[in-house]
Amino acid sequence: MFIQTEDTPNPQSMKFVPGQPVLGEGALGIDFPTMESAAASPLAQTLFETDGVMGVYLGADFITVTKAEAVEWMHIKPALLGAIADFLTAGLPVVTEGMETGSGKPATPLEDYEGEDREVVEQIIELIETRVRPAVAADGGDIVFKHFEPKTGVVFLAMQGACAGCPSSTMTLKSGIENMLKHYVPEVASVEAVM
Structure with missing residues (x-):
């Protein structure tokens, strides 16, 4: 199995693209920011077994691994490539049965908003x-929508995978996303990141 790797804007995160579905087309991604949170994903648990892994994000067709700053990619990348290849080749389930794919759900469901x-x-x-x-x-x-505060016009978004902890994430959030939302949705005053 050939797994392509891609650098991300976050120097502590690397994207692994196995050339086959991870969660599957249309699936929302799942963020595992800690070893404890990875209990619902045998693949994420396997990746956390590599010393220096600090976070795992599973996308529809990619995996993003975030490492500790003190660890060099050249020391853990081969182990991660092997773990991903072995896991996917074995045909094991990426997430436990019944696990809903998608940490991308809003904190405040759409049904809780009314009218305008x-x-x-x-x-x-x-x-x-x-x-x-x-x-x-x-x-x-x-980046996932979590909540909109109508009285203040603040939009709360959660940053996941390579975006979480990325040095340029604040600029992306404020200069890019906030400006775009304010342009198209006049009711938006600002955008804030939440966990």
Whole structure:
């Protein structure tokens, strides 16, 4: 199995593209920021067994691994490539049965918004889904809508995968995403990152 690797804007994260589905087309990604959170994914657990792995993000067709700053990629990349190849070749389930794929769910469900607020949130979600998520997925990350505060106009987004902890994530959030949302949705005043 040939697994392509790609650098990301976050020097501590690397994108692994195995050339086959990981979660499958249309699946929302799943972020595992700690070893404990990886209990629902045998693949993520396997990757956390490599010394220096600090986070795993599973996308539809890629895996992003975040390492400790003190660890060099040249020391752990071969082990990660081997672990991913062995796991996927064996045909093992990537996530445990019944695990819902998608840590990309809003913290506040769409049903909790009413009237004009709901229309605003639908616009925000549409823009994030069609314009933001594909771009950040190309960099091995994800940005997910969590909440909109109608009174203040603040949009809360969660950054995952390579985007979490990326040195340029604040600039991406403020200069890119915030400006775009403010342009298309006048009710948006600012964008903030949440865990």
